[in-house]
Amino acid sequence: MKLPIWLFAAALSLSTTAVAAQEHKIRISQHHSSQSGVFNDVIIPVKEFIERESDGRIGVETYPNGVLHGPYDGFKALVTNVTDIAPAFPLQNASSFHLSHGWFLPGGFETSYAINQANEELYPEFTKAEYQALGIEVFLHGASAPYQLLTTKEVKSLSDIKGMKISGAGGPVNEMIAAIGGVPVTLPAAETYSAVQQGVVDGVMLPDESIVTYRMHELAKYYVPVEFGRAGDIPFGLNRATYNNLPEDLKDVIYHAGRYGSLLYADFAQRGAEVGKKTLEEHGVTFVELSEQDSATLDAAKAKLWKDFAEKNDANGYRGTEFVEAMRALSKEFGAMTHDQMTARQKEVGKLDILP
Template identity: 25%
Template sequence: MFNLTVGRSVAGAAFAGVLAALAVTPSAQAETLKLAHWVPPAHTLTASTIEPLKNGVEASSGGGLTIDVYPGGELGRGPLEQYVRAVQGVADITWGLQGYTSSQFPKTMVSELPGVLPDGKAGYEILWDAYDAGQISGEFPGTVPLALWLSEPNIFIMKDRDIRKPEDLKGLKIRVSGAAAAAVIEALGATPVQMPAPEIYNALQTGLIDGVVTGASAVTDFKLDEVANSYTIGAPLGRISFYLVMNKAKYDGLSDDFKKAIDDNSGRKLSASAEAGWNAKANSTIEALKASGDNTVIELSDAEIDAFGALTIPVTEKIVTGAGAEDVLATMSGQ
């Protein structure tokens, strides 16, 4: 009887010890990351970027590492403050546009300029090439980039204005997302107005701006077809760059298994998914605009494209030289 009791006591103590060890082993503890952004759940971002990351990480970690998503500015509404929210740990992961805080990303912004993306290469590839070469990595302090990618080509989205040649823009107020697009619009003789995407609808509706330069996907994502009625496709206007970043201290504090779950479902793989989603939405949007019957969709001829390019392409060299980013341009353009 004495031996049996002792045996049970020892076994019970051993089992309790195992439980205690598990309770304090970081790799065994479930963790949840907060991912914040400022657009509605129906935005292209969800299916192209958030769901692949969330589903992939949770599957790879066996459910041990989960991601809770806070859309529509639930953790802070300002689109311009998204990067800071990741650095400060308000959210563990945030999405945003480099152009909204262009001064932080002078070399990354080279990717947005006309003529930089080579034919046959994806936007995310040139961004990661420059990042891996150490040429733009310093512009992402305090974070680990999970995805970097470019939008589809920018187009003109106008209200009651048809744009067929550069002269059509003289004196107009055109919304842009960042410094690169602003320089392009100035070269065309218009006045750039920088504002976050959620403000475009009202600005276009009320006449605060005459038009917008951005990708066609924004027409659907922000319902711009309700206030715009003329679209010009083909002018070399550059693109828009995006990031999905994670707080570096949070990433560093994860177990090796959880870090691997993040690594296996981010980087170029996630960036490719994001960019494909933007391009697919842009293509379907343009087809819908053509089919609607109540829009003017202008597809520029080669000669008309060249007329715009004569003014916009030189902007690229000027900005690259001013930023001392010749090495970045060489990497991104494959030189």
């Protein structure tokens, strides 16, 4: 059946309009699986936000599963125009960062909402230059739930951890492990499960929302609530050239998409932490209750990490003490910040100097 000429012409006109409406393309790539929470609960809603708020003028293509680059190549992929938005974690380029590592300090913030919002507000003054020195901008800020210790060997007190080989992610995470007497072992994330299963390591330090992702509920026997910091600076970076080539109104869309993404990442971490603990309970993992003495020992170890961080950065000219004081001030102000409170705060502070 042939279409009437007027209907064919109308359809052609609509098709041409739709194609013309897409003026820019943005690629979001990541090493996370297409089944992961980061992809489905953060990146997909961000993609939809950008396309909707730009009225279709920006088309977004997503590339999960490490299709465009590996987990340690996000920075390079951004500056060489392989991608436009991608994970840019300080831990994966640790020697190039200084104050940014402060977001990993233990016990700093009560919720993922609080630390993400604090990161947004302190970023322009304290850490923006570290990312820009590598040729990128930060698109959204992310933070995990606090790191906890899961072991295959029995733990009744902190003294039982001494000498245990514990898998960590390097950098500040390994400092946490050493602070409680463990022996840090840095492994690629993909090898964590087999390393625990085969006894290469006795346990793993990871955030609550990663328990199910790494299937530690299948292997761990003990959960030790050390509350030893968060992966507090795990942002997605932005290709500077891509951003600079956008007209001002679409730059505004990208800015607000990033703030929405920071909120979504906090949602993901908070929700994932609850699921992780519940899953451990369902699999019969023992939750260790630390004594008052052990808790005091942990507090002292955490305080030392804060002190050492400030002094080390001060000595190297990086405003460590000022940064620590600013973090603590916002932590006190934000308390147990919720989703709604973070949304209200975003409106209250208005547009921040996050992007150029």
